[in-house]
Every structure is written in C-alpha cells, then in structure tokens.
Amino acid sequence: xxxEKEAKVVMLRNGExxxxxxxxxxxxxxxxxxxxxAGTVATEAIKRGMSVDDVKDAMLDIFLASTARLDERxxxxxxxxxxxx
Numbered sequence: 001x002x003x004e005k006e007a008k009v010v011m012l013r014n015g016e017x018x019x020x021x022x023x024x025x026x027x028x029x030x031x032x033x034x035x036x037x038a039g040t041v042a043t044e045a046i047k048r049g050m051s052v053d054d055v056k057d058a059m060l061d062i063f064l065a066s067t068a069r070l071d072e073r074x075x076x077x078x079x080x081x082x083x084x085x
Contacts (some may be wrong), residue, residue: 005024006024007022007024007025007026007033008022008023008024008025009021009023009033010022038059041059042055042059
C-alpha cells in the first residue's frame with residue numbers, strides 16, 4: 001500500500017487580497033479540508049455571539065458569492081488557466 005502524502009492548503013491575507021497555495025491536494029481532500037474550515041468558521045461565529053440562523057445565512061451567503069461568477073464562460077477561462085473565481 002502506498003503511503004499517503006501530506007496535503008497542504010495555505011491561505012494568506014494581505015489587506016484586501018487573499019492568496020491560496022495547495023500541495024498534494026486532490027479534490028476529495030480539498031473538499032474535506034474546506035468542510036473542516038467551514039466548520040471552524042461556524043464554530044468561531046457561534047463563540048462570538050452569532051445566532052445559529054445568522055451563521056447558516058452567512059455561510060450560505062459566502063458560498064453563493066464564491067460561485068456567483070461561475071458560468072460557461074468562466075469555466076472556459078478556468079480550464080484555459082486564465083482565471084480563478
């Protein structure tokens with residue numbers, strides 16, 4: 001059995017800009033890490049006093065905003081390596 005490599009996602013914020021770098025990450029692994037990160041964000045929001053409904057609304061708003069530009073033209077650009085959403 002082949003040993004599984006460590007997968008890593010690093011996010012850096014500099015003012016209004018966020019950069020993301022990934023190493024050894026496949027799609028299922030990335031989805032798992034995204035789920036854990038989303039859970040961490042939700043947990044922190046609850047700890048800071050947000051209601052459950054407000055947290056759910058905010059998480060949905062984040063998802064919808066991150067995919068709002070996703071259309072056939074954007075898909076072509078992504079496939080051609082010209083853009084990221």
